Amino acid sequence: MNHDALHDPLAWVQARTEADPVRQRVLEGLARRAAAQSGALRERLVARLIARAEAPTTAPAAPRSSPAPRPLAELVAQLQATGTELRQVHAHERTWRALRLTRRMAEVSAPVPEHLGPLNSQVLVARALQELQTLSPGYLQQLLTQLDMLAALAPLQAAEGGADKPARKAGARSAASKTPSPRRR
Structure with missing residues (x-):
């Protein structure tokens, strides 16, 4: 040694x-x-x-060239070729988000009737969203985007949920209610 x-x-x-x-x-x-x-x-x-x-040092292996381009490389090449179009799409998407946020905030900022009271859920939500807009407009935009997505998915979930459950008959009574109750004397 x-x-x-x-x-x-x-x-x-x-x-x-x-x-x-x-x-x-x-x-x-x-x-x-x-x-x-x-x-x-x-x-x-x-x-x-x-x-x-x-110990002998090992040189890093030279990258192997593949004869056929990889799918990810093809996708990157296509995205780079259409780069200006994608930038335009992103710019318009930001504009639409800002307009949607402005419209939603106008809906929220609309005067809430006075007779509802201070603990009414509509009043509380309106106050919370207005406060959130002043504190973190970016977070509010993300929240409203997620709520829009959930609202768009709700009809799909309702349609899917209706197909899974069998329809209940209107006149059907439970087994417990069919048995007569004992009378008192």
Whole structure:
């Protein structure tokens, strides 16, 4: 075992110059760990340090060229080709979101009838949304977008839920209500 490495592992690693900076940092980390230990553990860590330092370096493998373009690469190429169109779509989408938010906030900001009372749910929601608009308009926009999505999905869920459950007859009574109740005397 190398006596210099056992005596001061960090100085031994720093005296060696590695071409790969990542490998140098790994060796320095292992040397710091070995320097903090004593006894048999230190000897094992120094042995591991020496083995790693003297191991041959492997060059990174050259990327293989594939004969056929990958699907993701094709998609990226198509998106880059239509970049200006996508930017226009995003710009219009932002405009529509801003208009939708303005319209929704106009609906919320409409005066709420006074006779409803301060704890009415309509009054509370209107106040909360107005306060949210002043505190975080971006969050409010995300919230309203998600609520619009849920509202658009509600008819689909109702249609799907109706097909799964059998229809209940209007005149059907439960089994408990069919049994006569005992009379008291």
